[in-house]
Amino acid sequence: MRVLVTGGAGYIGSHTVVQLVAAGHQPVVVDSFVNSRPSVIARLEELTGEQIETHSFDLRDADKTSALFAEGGFDAVIHFAGLKAVGESSQIPLEYYDNNLGTTFSLMRAMEHHGVRRLVFSSSATVYGETETVPMPEDLPTSATNPYGWTKVMQEQILRDVAATGAAQVALLRYFNPVGAHPSGRIGEDPQGVPNNLMPFVAQVAVGRRERLQVFGDDYPTPDGTPLRDYIHVEDLAAGHVAALQYLDAHPDVAVREWNLGTGHGTSVLEMVAAFEAGSGREVPYDVVSRRPGDLAAVYADPTRAETELGWRAERTIEQMCADTWRWQSGNPQGYPG
DSSP: OEEEEETTTSHHHHHHHHHHHHTTOEEEEEOOOSSSOTHHHHHHHHHHSSOOEEEOSOTTOHHHHHHHHHHHOOSEEEEOOSOOOHHHHHHSHHHHHHHHHHHHHHHHHHHHHTTOOEEEEEEEGGGBTTOOOSSBOTTSOOBOSSHHHHHHHHHHHHHHHHHHTTSOEEEEEEEOEEEOOOTTSSSOOOOSSSOSSHHHHHHHHHHTSSSOEEEEOSOSSSTTSSOEEOEEEHHHHHHHHHHHHHHHHHOTTOOEEEEEESOSSOEEHHHHHHHHHHHHSOOOOEEEEOOOTTOOSEEOBOOHHIIIIIOOOOOOOHHHHHHHHHHHHHHOTTOSOO
16 A cells, blocks of 8 residues: 555554565655654664655645645545644643644545545544543543543544545544664654653663653552553554554444554553663663642553454563663664764
8 A cells, every 4th residue: 555654754654564565565754853763764774675755744734634645646645743842832832732633634634535444543642631540441531641542532532533434434443652663773762852751861861862761650550660551562552553454454334443552451651671781781760759730650551452453462571672672762862873
């Protein structure tokens, strides 16, 4: 299939591009490069041995988006594009709603106008809100605790409504905590500014870019008092997107379906820190500080549906996640060039 990958130069998008090529598909990248680097594309071409067709513009530009589809001949779309920092979304909510919903409106109009039906959407476990049900199944009610999460809830609903008309066939992939990097160390997570997530912060402390890690609370009802999260290797996550795309192709009568992509068990903050120290040979000094508002004690997936229907399962261990992250970070201490 010829697949448009929106946000294809980003963390998860770039790894998915590599796996699409490996599976025999032809990915085409569109990215505004607001939160990614153009130098990613050269790395993708190096890893795949293929020239990656790339378009640089904001999907909210309806004219450019429509023109891309008019020329594209796409069989499917994987939609990653959007702003994704939870904390920042509470500071600039209008920008998040405008960007994340606007890109989806423009994209869906272009898809409908040009007869492209298959869409794999990058959703998030944030759509489960403040539920304390673990593991989390897909049939939990959706909610959110921040503007970023609400954009995902709203986008899911928009896509369900479009799918109900017969104009689209949609896979909603709800991921938990993506970490790791390509085993080559050539592509990985390169957050702009201060990292919002644990693993890139730990990696930057280990490589010397930051002095100390802050652990937000050690008094939760968990084995070591720190929160449990479902960390999933980005390579497993990318494989889940390819599996969902193939599922839509094989099941044309399915209008919309949700799948959790996670391991199904939680790893604590301190367990992850210890694993990273072991994998990198570097100390990760940390300070325990007060809890963050809204943080739950435990968040992890019930991945049974994805295992049963997609034939997909997270295979890589915490040790592999840490080793691959360190290979990327130590080889690229300042992230991507340019």
